[in-house]
Amino acid sequence: xxxxxxFIYRFRAFLIFVLLEILCxxxxxRYNTYQGAAFFNSAxxxxxxxxxxxxxxxxxxxxxxxxxxxxxxxxxxxxxLMRYRTQQLSDxxxxxxxxxxxxxxxxRTAPYILHAGRVINNSVRRxxxxxxxxxxxxxxxxxxxxxxxxxxxVGRVKTVxxxxxxxxxxxxxxxxxxxxxxSSDTFGTIKWTGGDYRxxxxxxxxxxxxxxxxxxxxxxxxxxVFPEGILVGTITSVEKEQDKSFYTIEVQLAVxxxxxxxxxxxxxxxxxxxxxxxxxxxxxxxxQ
Amino acid sequence: MNSSFGxxxxxxxxxxxxxxxxxxxxxxxxxxxxxxxxxAFLLFLPIDMNRVWLLFLGFLTGFTVDMFYDxxxxxxxxxxxxxxxxxxxxxxxxxxxxxxxxxxxxxRVMGWRWFLAYCFTLTLFHHxxxxxxxxxxxxxxxxxxxxxxxxxxxxxxxxxxxxLLFFSPKRERIDYR
Numbered sequence: 001x002x003x004x005x006x007f008i009y010r011f012r013a014f015l016i017f018v019l020l021e022i023l024c025x026x027x028x029x030r031y032n033t034y035q036g037a038a039f040f041n042s043a044x045x046x047x048x049x050x051x052x053x054x055x056x057x058x059x060x061x062x063x064x065x066x067x068x069x070x071x072x073x074x075x076x077x078x079x080x081l082m083r084y085r086t087q088q089l090s091d092x093x094x095x096x097x098x099x100x101x102x103x104x105x106x107x108r109t110a111p112y113i114l115h116a117g118r119v120i121n122n123s124v125r126r127x128x129x130x131x132x133x134x135x136x137x138x139x140x141x142x143x144x145x146x147x148x149x150x151x152x153x154v155g156r157v158k159t160v161x162x163x164x165x166x167x168x169x170x171x172x173x174x175x176x177x178x179x180x181x182x183s184s185d186t187f188g189t190i191k192w193t194g195g196d197y198r199x200x201x202x203x204x205x206x207x208x209x210x211x212x213x214x215x216x217x218x219x220x221x222x223x224x225v226f227p228e229g230i231l232v233g234t235i236t237s238v239e240k241e242q243d244k245s246f247y248t249i250e251v252q253l254a255v256x257x258x259x260x261x262x263x264x265x266x267x268x269x270x271x272x273x274x275x276x277x278x279x280x281x282x283x284x285x286x287x288q
Numbered sequence: 289m290n291s292s293f294g295x296x297x298x299x300x301x302x303x304x305x306x307x308x309x310x311x312x313x314x315x316x317x318x319x320x321x322x323x324x325x326x327x328a329f330l331l332f333l334p335i336d337m338n339r340v341w342l343l344f345l346g347f348l349t350g351f352t353v354d355m356f357y358d359x360x361x362x363x364x365x366x367x368x369x370x371x372x373x374x375x376x377x378x379x380x381x382x383x384x385x386x387x388x389x390x391x392x393x394x395x396r397v398m399g400w401r402w403f404l405a406y407c408f409t410l411t412l413f414h415h416x417x418x419x420x421x422x423x424x425x426x427x428x429x430x431x432x433x434x435x436x437x438x439x440x441x442x443x444x445x446x447x448x449x450x451x452l453l454f455f456s457p458k459r460e461r462i463d464y465r
Contacts, residue, residue, distance in 0.1 A: 012340060013339040013340055013343065013372070013375075014372075016340055016343050016344075017343055017368060017371075017372040020343055020344075020346075020347050020364075020368045021365055021368055021369070023347075023364075024347075024350075024361040024362075024364045024365035024368060025361065025365065026361075027360045027361030027364065028360060028361035028362060028365070028421065030360075031360035031361060044355060047355050047356055050309070050356070051356070054309075054310050058314075121356075123313070123357075125316050125319045125322075126357075126359070126422065127422045127423050128358075128359070128422065130358035132358075166358055173423075194423075194428065195431075
């Protein structure tokens with residue numbers, strides 16, 4: 001027994017090294033599982049405070065571009081509002097007797113709620129990129145919700161603390177977004193392969209459709225994360241390879257991830273209902 | 289002995305980690321050259337540091353950076369590897385008549401050749417661990433190797449600059465007396 005202890009003592013440095021490395025590998029594996037909640041990340045309160053302080057300083061250097069994008073978005077929204085107003089003025093169906101449709105028709109209410117959040121930490125140049133937002137569970141943000149910006153799809157909430165949330169960006173090697181080509185309604189999967197942060201691949205588009213350069217790619221709405229029709233990007237190249245049954249399509253992402261300042265977390269109020277129904281029907285929800 | 293882990297090392301820890309998180313995070317050259325300057329804290333620790341202590345310090349440092357980078361475990365694993373290899377590299381690089389009590393990791397005390405060999409080797413191991421753990425697969429090995437080399441050069445250069453600017457050769461001697 002004494003020999004055993006002597007042995008352990010003699011190789012204590014190596015044994016501790018091995019133990020610590022095993023712990024690290026365990027952490028890596030556990031954190032990589034898609035929805036794995038972990039306490040030690042940038043949604044942690046203390047870490048979040050440091051990051052918020054940092055972005056409080058650096059944000060001043062970007063005020064012009066932030067203002068520009070907000071003003072631009074305002075203009076877009078006003079344009080849309082105006083369109084609805086003119087439509088309402090010319091459309092008198094609402095004034096008719098309520099036999100057309102009941103005013104309580106739930107299909108008329110949008111099931112999505114948006115929570116605005118400021119980006120306080122961001123990266124685009126690693127293999128797995130994350131964002132940190134200064135909204136958290138106290139504001140109604142939950143893990144698994146989608147995140148969009150005025151330009152398009154950004155990512156998906158991974159973990160939340162009371163005041164902060166970490167988001168798996170589309171620029172993550174394991175992030176998949178269910179998308180479709182708008183013109184032909186063919187759906188595929190958006191996947192980022194690393195390298196250039198403005199380009200991603202659109203997989204699983206079968207050979208019988210004819211995608212063209214410049215076609216718009218939007219979210220499919222087949223899962224509860226993103227609403228249907230949120231812009232993802234535009235097709236920049238379409239290639240047909242000899243031995244593959246799908247096209248190799250490159251997409252220019254609509255969002256400039258290096259310039260993100262404000263984003264919206266999408267809450268789907270009917271998520272639970274829909275997922276329960278699909279579960280009861282025996283459909284396995286794929287994590288896209 | 290100047291081997292004691294003192295307030296100076298704690299200050300260095302805070303400074304290097306803060307430098308990493310607040311500044312170097314945004315400084316990437318041509319999207320291949322990354323600078324992980326926080327390992328300078330581990331490299332600049334006293335030479336006859338206890339090995340077990342060093343391993344735990346390595347884990348702590350990597351773990352702190354991981355929390356800010358959202359790369360749970362990657363930097364911790366690489367830093368523990370660095371902490372494990374450090375005594376071996378120091379052994380290999382022992383000067384002809386061993387280390388003096390007044391020796392410390394300082395470019396002016398130990399000379400350019402010793403310092404560059406020491407920093408470059410350990411930085412290379414650390415960066416290789418970080419980038420291969422990040423990609424996991426070996427499909428993009430060539431790109432990853434490029435990243436490792438560029439980043440190692442970048443980090444080493446920054447470390448040399450910091451040494452020349454802030455580490456005077458005299459301070460150690462005064463401490464020693």
